[in-house]
Amino acid sequence: MKADSKKNSDKHRRIIEAAxxxxxxxxxxxxxVSEIARAANVADGTIYLYFQNKDDILICLFExxxxxxxxxxxxxxxxxxxxxxKLERFALAHLSLVEEAQELAEIIQVEIRQSSxxxxxxxxxxxxxxxxxxxxxxxxxxAQGVFRQDxxxxxxxxxFFGALDEMSRYWVLSSVKKYSITMAAQQISDFFIKGxxxxxxxx
Amino acid sequence: MKADSKKNSDKHRRIIEAAxxxxxxxxxxxxxVSEIARAANVADGTIYLYFQNKDDILICLFExxxxxxxxxxxxxxxxxxxxxxKLERFALAHLSLVEEAQELAEIIQVEIRQSSxxxxxxxxxxxxxxxxxxxxxxxxxxAQGVFRQDxxxxxxxxxFFGALDEMSRYWVLSSVKKYSITMAAQQISDFFIKGxxxxxxxx
Amino acid sequence: MKADSKKNSDKHRRIIEAAxxxxxxxxxxxxxVSEIARAANVADGTIYLYFQNKDDILICLFExxxxxxxxxxxxxxxxxxxxxxKLERFALAHLSLVEEAQELAEIIQVEIRQSSxxxxxxxxxxxxxxxxxxxxxxxxxxAQGVFRQDxxxxxxxxxFFGALDEMSRYWVLSSVKKYSITMAAQQISDFFIKGxxxxxxxx
Amino acid sequence: MKADSKKNSDKHRRIIEAAxxxxxxxxxxxxxVSEIARAANVADGTIYLYFQNKDDILICLFExxxxxxxxxxxxxxxxxxxxxxKLERFALAHLSLVEEAQELAEIIQVEIRQSSxxxxxxxxxxxxxxxxxxxxxxxxxxAQGVFRQDxxxxxxxxxFFGALDEMSRYWVLSSVKKYSITMAAQQISDFFIKGxxxxxxxx
DNA sequence: CATGAATGAGCTTTCATTCAT
DNA sequence: AATGAATGAAAGCTCATTCAT
Numbered sequence: 001m002k003a004d005s006k007k008n009s010d011k012h013r014r015i016i017e018a019a020x021x022x023x024x025x026x027x028x029x030x031x032x033v034s035e036i037a038r039a040a041n042v043a044d045g046t047i048y049l050y051f052q053n054k055d056d057i058l059i060c061l062f063e064x065x066x067x068x069x070x071x072x073x074x075x076x077x078x079x080x081x082x083x084x085x086k087l088e089r090f091a092l093a094h095l096s097l098v099e100e101a102q103e104l105a106e107i108i109q110v111e112i113r114q115s116s117x118x119x120x121x122x123x124x125x126x127x128x129x130x131x132x133x134x135x136x137x138x139x140x141x142x143a144q145g146v147f148r149q150d151x152x153x154x155x156x157x158x159x160f161f162g163a164l165d166e167m168s169r170y171w172v173l174s175s176v177k178k179y180s181i182t183m184a185a186q187q188i189s190d191f192f193i194k195g196x197x198x199x200x201x202x203x
Numbered sequence: 204m205k206a207d208s209k210k211n212s213d214k215h216r217r218i219i220e221a222a223x224x225x226x227x228x229x230x231x232x233x234x235x236v237s238e239i240a241r242a243a244n245v246a247d248g249t250i251y252l253y254f255q256n257k258d259d260i261l262i263c264l265f266e267x268x269x270x271x272x273x274x275x276x277x278x279x280x281x282x283x284x285x286x287x288x289k290l291e292r293f294a295l296a297h298l299s300l301v302e303e304a305q306e307l308a309e310i311i312q313v314e315i316r317q318s319s320x321x322x323x324x325x326x327x328x329x330x331x332x333x334x335x336x337x338x339x340x341x342x343x344x345x346a347q348g349v350f351r352q353d354x355x356x357x358x359x360x361x362x363f364f365g366a367l368d369e370m371s372r373y374w375v376l377s378s379v380k381k382y383s384i385t386m387a388a389q390q391i392s393d394f395f396i397k398g399x400x401x402x403x404x405x406x
Numbered sequence: 407m408k409a410d411s412k413k414n415s416d417k418h419r420r421i422i423e424a425a426x427x428x429x430x431x432x433x434x435x436x437x438x439v440s441e442i443a444r445a446a447n448v449a450d451g452t453i454y455l456y457f458q459n460k461d462d463i464l465i466c467l468f469e470x471x472x473x474x475x476x477x478x479x480x481x482x483x484x485x486x487x488x489x490x491x492k493l494e495r496f497a498l499a500h501l502s503l504v505e506e507a508q509e510l511a512e513i514i515q516v517e518i519r520q521s522s523x524x525x526x527x528x529x530x531x532x533x534x535x536x537x538x539x540x541x542x543x544x545x546x547x548x549a550q551g552v553f554r555q556d557x558x559x560x561x562x563x564x565x566f567f568g569a570l571d572e573m574s575r576y577w578v579l580s581s582v583k584k585y586s587i588t589m590a591a592q593q594i595s596d597f598f599i600k601g602x603x604x605x606x607x608x609x
Numbered sequence: 610m611k612a613d614s615k616k617n618s619d620k621h622r623r624i625i626e627a628a629x630x631x632x633x634x635x636x637x638x639x640x641x642v643s644e645i646a647r648a649a650n651v652a653d654g655t656i657y658l659y660f661q662n663k664d665d666i667l668i669c670l671f672e673x674x675x676x677x678x679x680x681x682x683x684x685x686x687x688x689x690x691x692x693x694x695k696l697e698r699f700a701l702a703h704l705s706l707v708e709e710a711q712e713l714a715e716i717i718q719v720e721i722r723q724s725s726x727x728x729x730x731x732x733x734x735x736x737x738x739x740x741x742x743x744x745x746x747x748x749x750x751x752a753q754g755v756f757r758q759d760x761x762x763x764x765x766x767x768x769f770f771g772a773l774d775e776m777s778r779y780w781v782l783s784s785v786k787k788y789s790i791t792m793a794a795q796q797i798s799d800f801f802i803k804g805x806x807x808x809x810x811x812x
Numbered sequence: 813c814a815t816g817a818a819t820g821a822g823c824t825t826t827c828a829t830t831c832a833t
Numbered sequence: 834a835a836t837g838a839a840t841g842a843a844a845g846c847t848c849a850t851t852c853a854t
Contacts (some may be wrong), residue, residue: 011817027317029232033845043819048846113372114230114317152390155370155382159391162369163362169316170361179358187355188362195394214834236828237837246836248830257828417838433723435638439824449840454825519778520636520723558796561788564779565772565797572771573764575722585764593761594768601800620814642849643816652815654851663849 012050014040016064019057024103028058028111062112065104066126069097073133083141084193090134091164091185098168099181106172109165131157138196147196156196163188215253217243219267222260227306231261231314265315268307269329272300276336286344287396293337294367294388301371302384309375312368334360341399350399359399366391418456420446422470425463430509434464434517468518471510472532475503479539489547490599496540497570497591504574505587512578515571537563544602553602562602569594621659623649625673628666633712637667637720671721674713675735678706682742692750693802699743700773700794707777708790715781718774740766747805756805765805772797 018040022031033054037044051057076093080086098105112124135157141147167184171177221243225234236257240247254260279296283289301308315327338360344350370387374380424446428437439460443450457463482499486492504511518530541563547553573590577583627649631640642663646653660666685702689695707714721733744766750756776793780786 029317032843044821044845045819045847046817049817054845110316113313152382152386155387155390156394158369158373159366159394162365162367162372164365166361166365166368167358169365179355183355184358187358191359191362191395191398193398194400195396195398235826240837247828247838248836249834251829252834435723438822450824451826451841452839455838460824516722520719558788558792561776561793561796562800564775565800568771568773568775568778569768570771572767572774575771576767585761589761590764593764597765597768597804598800599804601802601804603803641847646816653817653849654815655813657850658813 011040011042011046015042015047015050015057016061019061020065020103020107023058023061023111024106028054028107028114033057058107058111062108063126065101066108066130070126070130070133072097073130077133077137083137083144083146084189084197086137086140087134087160087193088186088189090137091160091189092182094164095168095171095181095185098171102172105168109169109172131161134160141196145198148198151196156192160188160192163191214243214245214249218245218250218253218260219264222264223268223306223310226261226264226314227309231257231310231317236260261310261314265311266329268304269311269333273329273333273336275300276333280336280340286340286347286349287392287400289340289343290337290363290396291389291392293340293363294392295385297367298371298374298384298388301374305375308371312372312375334364337363344399348401351401354399359395363391363395366394417446417448417452421448421453421456421463422467425467426471426509426513429464429467429517430512434460434513434520439463464513464517468514469532471507472514472536476532476536478503479536483539483543489543489550489552490595490603492543492546493540493566493599494592494595496543496566497595498588500570501574501577501587501591504577508578511574515575515578537567540566547602551604554604557602562598566594566598569597620649620651620655624651624656624659624666625670628670629674629712629716632667632670632720633715637663637716637723642666667716667720671717672735674710675717675739679735679739679742681706682739686742686746692746692753692755693806695746695749696743696769696802697795697798699746699769700798701791703773704777704780704790704794707780711781714777718778718781740770743769750805754807757807760805765801769797769801772800 015036018036019031022036022039025031026035033047034044036057037047040047047057051060073090073093077086077089080089112127135153138147138151138153138156142149142151142153164185167188171181218239221239222234225239225242228234229238236250237247239260240250243250250260254263276293276296280289280292283292338356341350341354341356341359345352345354345356367388370391374384421442424442425437428442428445431437432441439453440450442463443453446453453463457466479496479499483492483495486495518533541559544553544557544559544562548555548557548559570591573594577587624645627645628640631645631648634640635644642656643653645666646656649656656666660669682699682702686695686698689698744762747756747760747762747765751758751760751762773794776797780790
């Protein structure tokens, strides 16, 4: 029984991992199910024992990996109390996660937002949670009087995420890495922290 | 030749405009050439008199429309000398352009970056030029001593663009518009301006 | 325009005729669309310009051919007034039609009634009309006092048709033709005529 | 061996019974082996311990059930000597058997004759025996001088069976039962008896 | 004997592209 | 230049069958 579930999750895992590689290389629409099967070392039909269809592979891939990313990020922010420090850490952790798993990052950035299926019909709860980590930090900062009250967390969370995301895209898509992750994370969080601080806290 | 291309430009235009609608509605891969033809009121085969293939429609669409966007942005920044004001204006103009042409914005955001064809092999000159408008402003600001010297324009341009872009995605993909364009543009440019100002200029 | 519709109907016809051959040989479910295409000398995709899907080929085939059969039968009965002679003629015409178009007969007998799609969901209007030719003859016979009043036309039409149909199956499916069509038709109609006559008319 | 096959006959039986239900509901080609397995409460693979393949299930089903039908019919005719009474009884017994086991009847009528496998290559001995019950009765009648000598038993058996069969199809496929079995059996056998009687015997 | 996860051949259907008119 | 009927390659998916456990 234990062995059974292990065997199953093994195939499931192998298929997801193969899909990450294949989708990252070709894009979702240019990837063939048979190519994923070959990369996962299973038969074509086996894919359909673990996933409903090709779309479902992408959705599951996203849900599972995004879930891990969420956990890692929450873990990375543990124990930090200062909102500004939290933003710095978020930026660094985000770019590090992207660097660690470039193929996955490429898929999340490029494929997931491609299809109306995934950004319109598909609710994408996990992504919202990820964004809301940022807005929560900002609200904490506002509650502590560190960040200005006129800042709209809904705008700032998107701006901050977008800034990091565009930087990531540059990393993911270009072969030459001109800027170090640490520096980029530092600069980007710096813009937003300085941009959001109250006069009082700047002293 | 000139006359010829001008005479044909009607069909060419109609196809591009139809493609914008169709790609925005279904995404590039879920769009059929025949649907574009129908929307453009031409025969399927006619498409291939003006474009090499389906990919070429997307590339041409991007090049032509991006060229217009570039011109509009340059025009919008004309006559402004203060770098901070320029960034404010850039933000407002960018979000306004997105709002004006949501279908096009959706394609540029979602479809263009989908395919390795377009972001890896395809050099995407126009997009670089667009980004470089931002870095040029930042460099001007640094030259004038308004923006800090330690800011890396290559990072800042991406961060600033990414912030606006993620905000745009929210507008394009969600039906409810929670934040006004003016306010969002103001806040986002504000973050970056405040975040980049030298101590001296803050006084 | 004329040429156009002629060209279309030509392909449509060729596909139907090819389908008759292929379905008769292999049965509907064992027939491949590509085999029909090859037999019709068109490309696989061409089939789908004229028919919605494989099922649709069978339905159209049935509707069109059954319509012809109906016309031929009505024509064969024209000018006959005596109900008994009409039944005789029906039997002969039915078996002759089967012999003329054995492949078609096999499909109608075997394939059409196979699928719940065709005998349950599909209303099968033409087949009812065909059966009702028989019940109409019987009712005429009853009105004229030739056939007994206690005969239920709804039962008799099915019995008469079933008798002919089972005889046809024998012809269609067996290679050796033991009985002549004329004799079989004569005997079968004879059973029913004798079986339905009133005492008076037997004198 | 005997004990063995008796012990297994449970699973064998369950599979056949499940197949009757599943084939009747979906038709042979639209039925999945796994669905039969589920309905029989056995594993997919178990099916292949008792049957060679999917076709074999249908063949065995037919042979076994048809064998029972043959026995029942022979039993129903036991003790009747008068050929006319025998035909009456045959008709009633046939329609009663159909009503008792509608699912089975539907399969025999619709599925068995569908495939060239079963009506061409497959000799279908039992079905011939069933038909020959009828021709034997007719020959007895002819020997006794009750039925006319010019009647061809090979034609009449098919006509009689076909009449009953078409009536059965009506019952099996339509939800509303307009005619009672007794009346239909009475009328159909009546047609044939009256249609086959010698002049002498009619007095 | 029994299982059911795994297989992979083979099908229907789509649609970008062509080319005779 | 314009058409749109025809093409046929290509891919997602199913399911009968097998075999290691």
